[in-house]
Amino acid sequence: MAVGGTARVRRTQEARSARSRQRLLTAAAVEFATRGFAGGSVDRIARAARVNKAMIYYHFGSKAALYREILRDMFEAVSLRVGEAARGTAAPEDKIRAFVDAFATEAEARPHFPPIWFREIAEGGAHLDPATLGSMSGVLKSLGHILREGHHAGRFQPINPLLVHAGIIGPILLFFASASLRGRLERAGVPGIATVSRDDVVAHVQRVALIALEGRRRK
Amino acid sequence: MAVGGTARVRRTQEARSARSRQRLLTAAAVEFATRGFAGGSVDRIARAARVNKAMIYYHFGSKAALYREILRDMFEAVSLRVGEAARGTAAPEDKIRAFVDAFATEAEARPHFPPIWFREIAEGGAHLDPATLGSMSGVLKSLGHILREGHHAGRFQPINPLLVHAGIIGPILLFFASASLRGRLERAGVPGIATVSRDDVVAHVQRVALIALEGRRRK
DNA sequence: GTCTATAAATAGATAGAC
DNA sequence: GTCTATCTATTTATAGAC
DSSP states (O other), rough: HHHHHHHHHHHHHHHHHEEEHHHHHHHHHHHHHHHHHHHHHOHHHHHHHHTTTTHHHHHSSSSHHHHHHHHHHHHHHHHHHHHHHHHSOOOOOHHHHHHHHHHHHHHOOOTTHHHHHHHHTTTTSSOHHHHHHHHEEEEEEEHHHHHHHHTTTTTOOOOOHHHHHHHHHHHHHHHHTTHHHHHHHHHOOOOOSSOOOOHHHHHHHHHHHHHHHHHHOOO | OOOHHHHHHHHHHHHHHHHHHHHHHHHHHHHHHHHHHHHHHHHHHHHTSSSSSSHHHHSSOOOOOOHHHHHHHHHHHHHHHHHHHHSSSSHHHHHHHHHHHHHHHHHHHHHTTTHHHHHHHTEEEEEEOOOEEEEEEEHHHHHHHHHHHHHHHOOOOOOOOOHHHHHHHHHHHHHHHHHHHHHHHHTTTOSSSSSOOOHHHHHHHHHHHHHHTTTTTOO
């Protein structure tokens, strides 16, 4: 019973530790998305997570390491999801649709994702470690794989994957990151801006990507 | 001669003041693009401009006011250029091409523009004053004007301007803001990324925007 | 207009008790 | 694992001499 009690206590402490670690990650994601890496404050993160500030250094070592962990989680999840979309035996057109949908789903599920991605791009990827860089290139490679398949099947024109990539993630990131800004523009007198839904954007990007790939000739 | 001398001195001082003011604006644009508003430091801006730090407060009043001035300049210039593209009697298709080209030209001419725009979006437009908000909506309105013209002429399908807007500025901003990141990805083993040129991107975005607007039916 | 010096607040990080 | 207290550096901003 003494042993069982000790084990139970240990389990409880471990669970509490894991929970406070997770609370810090969640609070940090919000803080960094809102204020950026430099603008984010460990004091505010600790306060929002209702965890002592020293725990940030206990769990992660530094503000930069905490930030990198968030980046890693984020890009790993995206890379995984779009990788699933690229594999399998579905038609190339359906894979493009799945790629777009997976990216948008991931961007929507993690509201901090689009703003942090934008900021990281603006900073030239200053905080990206090799693992995260690997996930980023994984996204591009998955798309390149779909494009090659489609080309070999005679259904897609050869287009540089970077252009298709930019045409997909650019609008989607922009849409999700600009939610609050669109609200302000609508109130400032630009009509019909708030009526666009997530599904509208996904459908539009899917359609545009596909007709671009089909490669109908234009003068 | 005494009067002429005084006037000449005054002119020289004014010119020097205007020059140091301009130097501060240039240095601040680089600093804010690289590190963001919160991460940017007035000390570093003053040092880079080789101007005394106190002059920032003399000329602009505060770090925030200096930042807002940069935003105003930037969005005014863009709004003006795309406004020119939207006016006139050219065919709607050519106006779309001109819109895309004007936006890309402006983004390229001011390297700080894409990263600052991205950061400002991520921040929900926290630093946008009414004038700048007006310029932003002006860009959207110019595009909406072209789309309406094209629709009335029976050449464009009706599509929400926000979707077309995101499909144009998303990829272009992404391309210019990610220059250094693309270099790192290329070195990390993603081939064919550095070969894409400004003209490739502009041509691709023009083509994609137009075939989307022509509205060929897809299942 | 330009400078020096400095105020006042806040930042990231750590030592050490429990 | 968690806490308090604190160190040091850096931040924006200003007062006042010239």
